[in-house]
Amino acid sequence: MAPSTLVTSASPLPSGSAVATKLEAFARLSADDRAALGAIISGVRYVEARQDLIREGDQPKSVHLVLEGWACRYKHLPDGRRQIVNFLVAGDFCDLNMHILEAMDHSIGAISRLKVAVISPEAMDALTAGRPGITRALWWHELVTAAIEREWTLNLGQRSAYQRLGHLLIELYVRLRIVGLGHGGRCDWPLTQNDLADATGLTAVHVNRTLQELRRDGLIELARKQLHILDFQRLMRVSMFNPYYLHFDREGRHFDIGA
Amino acid sequence: MAPSTLVTSASPLPSGSAVATKLEAFARLSADDRAALGAIISGVRYVEARQDLIREGDQPKSVHLVLEGWACRYKHLPDGRRQIVNFLVAGDFCDLNMHILEAMDHSIGAISRLKVAVISPEAMDALTAGRPGITRALWWHELVTAAIEREWTLNLGQRSAYQRLGHLLIELYVRLRIVGLGHGGRCDWPLTQNDLADATGLTAVHVNRTLQELRRDGLIELARKQLHILDFQRLMRVSMFNPYYLHFDREGRHFDIGA
DNA sequence: CGTCTGGTTGATACGACTCAAATTTGGTGG
DNA sequence: CCACCAAATTTGAGTCGTATCAACCAGACG
Numbered sequence: 001m002a003p004s005t006l007v008t009s010a011s012p013l014p015s016g017s018a019v020a021t022k023l024e025a026f027a028r029l030s031a032d033d034r035a036a037l038g039a040i041i042s043g044v045r046y047v048e049a050r051q052d053l054i055r056e057g058d059q060p061k062s063v064h065l066v067l068e069g070w071a072c073r074y075k076h077l078p079d080g081r082r083q084i085v086n087f088l089v090a091g092d093f094c095d096l097n098m099h100i101l102e103a104m105d106h107s108i109g110a111i112s113r114l115k116v117a118v119i120s121p122e123a124m125d126a127l128t129a130g131r132p133g134i135t136r137a138l139w140w141h142e143l144v145t146a147a148i149e150r151e152w153t154l155n156l157g158q159r160s161a162y163q164r165l166g167h168l169l170i171e172l173y174v175r176l177r178i179v180g181l182g183h184g185g186r187c188d189w190p191l192t193q194n195d196l197a198d199a200t201g202l203t204a205v206h207v208n209r210t211l212q213e214l215r216r217d218g219l220i221e222l223a224r225k226q227l228h229i230l231d232f233q234r235l236m237r238v239s240m241f242n243p244y245y246l247h248f249d250r251e252g253r254h255f256d257i258g259a
Numbered sequence: 260m261a262p263s264t265l266v267t268s269a270s271p272l273p274s275g276s277a278v279a280t281k282l283e284a285f286a287r288l289s290a291d292d293r294a295a296l297g298a299i300i301s302g303v304r305y306v307e308a309r310q311d312l313i314r315e316g317d318q319p320k321s322v323h324l325v326l327e328g329w330a331c332r333y334k335h336l337p338d339g340r341r342q343i344v345n346f347l348v349a350g351d352f353c354d355l356n357m358h359i360l361e362a363m364d365h366s367i368g369a370i371s372r373l374k375v376a377v378i379s380p381e382a383m384d385a386l387t388a389g390r391p392g393i394t395r396a397l398w399w400h401e402l403v404t405a406a407i408e409r410e411w412t413l414n415l416g417q418r419s420a421y422q423r424l425g426h427l428l429i430e431l432y433v434r435l436r437i438v439g440l441g442h443g444g445r446c447d448w449p450l451t452q453n454d455l456a457d458a459t460g461l462t463a464v465h466v467n468r469t470l471q472e473l474r475r476d477g478l479i480e481l482a483r484k485q486l487h488i489l490d491f492q493r494l495m496r497v498s499m500f501n502p503y504y505l506h507f508d509r510e511g512r513h514f515d516i517g518a
Numbered sequence: 519c520g521t522c523t524g525g526t527t528g529a530t531a532c533g534a535c536t537c538a539a540a541t542t543t544g545g546t547g548g
Numbered sequence: 549c550c551a552c553c554a555a556a557t558t559t560g561a562g563t564c565g566t567a568t569c570a571a572c573c574a575g576a577c578g
Contacts, residue, residue, distance in 0.1 A: 204524090
């Protein structure tokens, strides 16, 4: 496994943490729920940028939760090509129930330096027992993750390069906004054009040219690890982005994603 | 909703049913587990070929289980293009936990005439309560479905048309074989070239030419709604098919997929 | 100040798409 | 049993989006 630091002292979630914020996008959590959520972390682990958190073939033993940084879920082919099937940002669980399976069928790699919470499956069970609110919220997280990955399949199968990139930029901005990491169309952007290529099934060269088109059309600014979406409505329209698949407006807050 | 017949009389699963066979590919079920599984069906519904079982936007109220026929999970774009993100065959649950969400973000359509079991969420809860074996097996089903859909993303993003089709043919044959619907490389094949196009992100014309190449190379025979894989090992190699993502060999039987 | 990673540009090639038409298949009713 | 029709498959010719390969450039870092 890739080099990383495991800090075993329990460190409770800061109030207003990304996890709680994210889960509350769907269901209201009680103060007790939120406290319980903070108490289950058995350790914090740091993973350097471009290192793997878990690899295909590894046996998943604990549950990981991204606290800071970006990661990606990816698979590769014997000839070395790789496909990123999802990105993970603060508040995302990496492998909520993978311990049911005996081996990972994909890897999780750090894009930027990663701070992750490590949680034992037993602690997860104890957390959900008798807390239907949290159980539902975790189920919701799992289902939304699957829905996002399905939307990516649609992205790869049917959208043009221009639309694919537009769609991806919006999705990530919206997801960051939900956990408080995006404002006014702006967010941090640690992805290289190579990462974008692996996520969209394009070559890095073509990603480069397509991003230039998006800039030329006045839709985005993207430079120095910062994304700025200039015309949200138009970018949504041209990339045929429909936010329903993110399911973030049931009992929880409703987010005006356009702002 | 699309025309269909709902037969409300409970009809127990036939012994050696596809569901039980499928779940036992992963975990051993006790006689009690199997009986309980058969008892929860509150009705059987028939859906005609090319009709939808559930549509994007519908509120999922009950759980559906495919008993006979083929279905597909698909999404579409405002301009009419559609992407099939998975196929469902006998033994597959359509929407195991979708009732947690308030609206479907995709549709499920019948490829051939479909016989589905209808199960209420309450019956599902009652089934899993106190039956850890079944609970685990259902979790496994959910995780494998997600793994299959991720593999499809890899398929669309990184494989050539020739490999994509080869991969899809193998996957479906293997999945059918697990539930006893494939033998000696042969299985029923209700999909049109149009369906294959929507599943692989290609045009029907290109699917046609690529299938001809696969035939010319002596890898498959495909005619009159019947598939015959002639050289399993070679087809696996050229399409870079690695069966690990199907996770079918934990506590249950091991399938020699090559036979 | 050199090195490295990531970004940019140009020229060329090819895989897959488009449009249009012909042919085969399977189902239906006379 | 055959004629008919719609759906599915097949073929052909021309085009386009994206890949490939190969440089070159800019900023970050030691």
